[in-house]
Amino acid sequence: MITRRRVLAASALAPWALWAKPAVALAANSELASLLVNTPRESLLDALAMRIRAGLKPQRLLGALAVATCREVSPYPNVGFKYHAVMMLRSVEQSMVAMSKERAWLPLLWTADYFKAASAQQDRIEPWSLRPLPEGPRSIDMSEPGALVDALVSWDAERADVATAAMVAAGQTRAALQTLMLHASRDFRAIGHKPIAAANAHRLVWGLGEPVAAPLARSLSLAVQNAEGDTDPARRAHSADRDWHANQAIAAKLPPDWQDGSDNIAAARTLLQELRTATSEQAAGAAAQLLADRVSAHTVWEAVMMFAAELILRRNSIVALHASTTANAMHYCYLAADDDRAKRLQLLQAVAFMVRFRSMVERDPRTRDRRIDAIDPAHAVDVDDIFQTLGRSRVNAVRQALGWLEAGGDAAVLGARARWYATLKNRGTHDIKFTEAMLENHGWLRLPWRDALLAASLMYANSNDDRDDDVVLRAQTLLGA
Structure with missing residues (x-):
């Protein structure tokens, strides 16, 4: 529970x-x-x-x-x-x-x-x-x-x-x-x-x-x-408000016991595929159907988080990283919500927003066709090896991270290095915000593919070779840290 x-x-x-x-x-x-x-x-x-x-x-x-x-x-x-x-x-x-x-x-x-x-x-x-x-x-x-x-x-x-x-x-x-x-x-x-x-x-x-x-x-x-x-916007129809209006009707049709379903990896993969191709309203409708079919809300959230991570895998950009930080925030708001209607809308809005992010990411001609559930694992000796590779090739570092985790590597060790570099080698406000969101998302996942999300987070991580931040260095000197 x-x-x-x-x-x-x-x-x-x-x-x-x-x-x-x-x-x-x-x-x-x-x-x-x-x-x-x-x-x-x-x-x-x-x-x-x-x-x-x-x-x-x-x-x-x-x-x-x-x-x-x-x-x-x-x-x-x-x-x-x-x-x-x-x-x-x-x-x-x-x-x-x-x-x-x-x-x-x-x-x-x-x-x-x-x-x-x-x-x-x-x-x-x-x-x-x-x-x-x-x-x-x-x-x-x-x-x-x-x-x-x-x-x-x-x-x-x-x-x-x-x-x-x-x-x-x-x-x-x-x-x-x-x-x-x-x-x-x-x-x-x-x-x-x-x-x-x-x-x-x-x-x-x-x-x-x-x-x-x-x-x-x-x-x-x-x-x-x-x-x-x-x-x-209270009286005029704007594109940014479209999902909210559509999801009111979808949310109202969910059965009273919609939160009582079971985890289902096949259903998560089905929704993941839907998020790759559907409109925002179609994706929200597909999520609602899974809930009506006794699939757990947690499974729907897993698909949302995995798809958000897939977007940063496809294109390392500010827009793509916000898919994961937004999924993290909306998941928190869902869990913290006091009433059933708010939970329904938070979940359906999160599904719809992932499609919105996909549309924005796909406008960039540099976006690649990479899939979160099709990462080819590679060998890495240790975390140092992964973060050294990261300075040369982010995609190869992702592959190494997944291979290392699947071979028994400790996710906490990988996460701690990413977290430390987000501060020590900080490039701006998104470093800490994105890293913490991805570590928390990884912690919430239950299905077997959770390590692919953590590996994909290295697309926006800092490497061994990135320069240390001047403010952090000065703070270390002042505190003797």
């Missing part, structure tokens, strides 16, 4: 470190958040290193980063780019808690430095801060859940912001995040960044507590309402 404890534990490749247990009730830390905001970028690492030597704990810095990024970096004009300063925080936490105590500060300090870069980019576009909300009586009690739903359905960003803040203030953070998680998955704008932001916010609030709830929930509300220039 899948439990909330398992949802929060992530995967076997990313265990909570005993020394970094999540603080359930962090005290509000406006002083540390102010330090992050007001300290010049060139001085920030030194200032934080001084605090660390004086006893600063990782979770406290993570909480301050959550507050500072949400207050200073807007999810407009795009839910992406600079907004990764917010969206990557949970992935950074996953890296932090899986690393040794000596290394665990490094992804956090890299992220603190990136926050300064994102904040500077925000100032160049348009100076912005999360606005204080006006006080005073309102004609409607905005803390009622219906007020937030109405604002989201009408795509009224200001009303949604007020309603979200009112719900958090009234002690209804859980209900607010449930509503926002579902609506984050309603449209295919921003190549999956909305559900990624939703999963990030929910997981951080769960781990860090109410002191970070208001900025994270309000920032997420603004992100969910970003229509990216589409006019009046």
Whole structure:
């Protein structure tokens, strides 16, 4: 049985470190958040290193980063780019808690430095801060859940912001995040960044507590309402919203016991093939039929995750990697959903979104016809051999990784190297985010092909030969790590 404890534990490749247990009730830390905001970028690492030597704990810095990024970096004009300063925080936490105590500060300090870069980019576009909300009586009690739903359905960003803040203030953070998680998955704008932001916010609030709830929930509300220039999506039909409307009807027809099916690898392969050729509506319909035929929802999710990994195997690109990070986020939102309708829609939307990603990837003439279930394994001596090959040929490294895993190699060892290089040799915000998503996806899979997904993740991993990141090297020097 899948439990909330398992949802929060992530995967076997990313265990909570005993020394970094999540603080359930962090005290509000406006002083540390102010330090992050007001300290010049060139001085920030030194200032934080001084605090660390004086006893600063990782979770406290993570909480301050959550507050500072949400207050200073807007999810407009795009839910992406600079907004990764917010969206990557949970992935950074996953890296932090899986690393040794000596290394665990490094992804956090890299992220603190990136926050300064994102904040500077925000100032160049348009100076912005999360606005204080006006006080005073309102004609409607905005803390009622219906007020937030109405604002989201009408795509009224200001009303949604007020309603979200009112719900958090009234002690209804859980209900607010449930509503926002579902609506984050309603449209295919921003190549999956909305559900990624939703999963990030929910997981951080769960781990860090109410002191970070208001900025994270309000920032997420603004992100969910970003229509990216589409006019009046509440009343006009846009391509990005098509699956949401189609899947309402498909979801309503699922039998009451749709979650009671059994795992079925043949059915997973059938859906995988459907995802390669079908339209988004056809693929969602095929998934619904499998569920009606007593195939487990977990099997459908396995096909989604494997197909997402196949896309990065076919074309190593930013678009393709977002298929896997989106599948990871929507799977989390599905598991964390409180009601049956939300679970139905999260699953069907994830299936449909994979077809959307496929269409985008296939527009690139460099996309190859590679299949996740047809990787030809190759011999590798050890993990060093694999990551050395990676610098010369990503495809050959994938083949070696699969061969090594099938010969009894430890997935945790391969995952730990990929995770460490995602920080040490960081090329940007996607390195940590993608690596953690793939490690977690691998941990959720049960069918025999799970190692093919982990092997395929090397298409976007860093190799032995990639240069070490300057910020990480400086942080190591400051901390003596």
